[in-house]
Amino acid sequence: MLKLAIMPLVVGLAFLAAGCGGSSNDESSPEDWASGVCTALTDWTDSVKAAGNQLRGNVSEDGLKTAASDIEDASKSLQSDLKDLGKPNTKSGQDAKDAVNNLADEVGDDVNEMKDTVDNVSGPSGVATAVQSISTTVSKMATQIGSTAQTLDQADPSGELKQAFQNAPECKKLTSSSS
DSSP, rough: HHHHHHHHHHHHHHHHTTTTOOOOOOOOHHHHHHHHHHHHHHHHHHHHHHHHHHHHSSOHHHHHHHHHHHHHHHHHHHHHHHSSOOOOSTTTTHHHHHHHHHHHHHHHHHHHHHHHHHOOOOHHHHHHHHHHHHHHHHHHHHHHHHHHHHHHHHTTTOOOHHHHHHHHHHHHHHHHHHO
């Protein structure tokens, strides 16, 4: 089930690498900023995929909690990494920072929702329901990433960030690993 949820994530990440961003108070070059965003997303994607593998087949309550904890840790790390980035030194830098901070906040809300679901699991039918809920939450996160990419693309009429994402080696890795 989680594999199905990861597919929109992969699509969203591929689109994101073509024109997205990250955030904090310090300014950084567009390429450094893009690299930071793509590194954070790559780390998160790898962790979520690994956790998704734990949710295949007949999942125990302990297995569910371990996978959910791994997704939670990865998501909190993503949230922190995005918020810690400086804004890119571009005309649309503040808009990019705001968009990625919003994404970080959404990820935090999603993690809290997922954690509440897993904390209240009881019995095999509860585990199955929670696995479906986690799948839905990860899919929602992927949609939010794609939406943020669109927001950043629209906020960057000069194309500075788009070019930075195309040039950053970390973003090239993200796009090639998503294909």
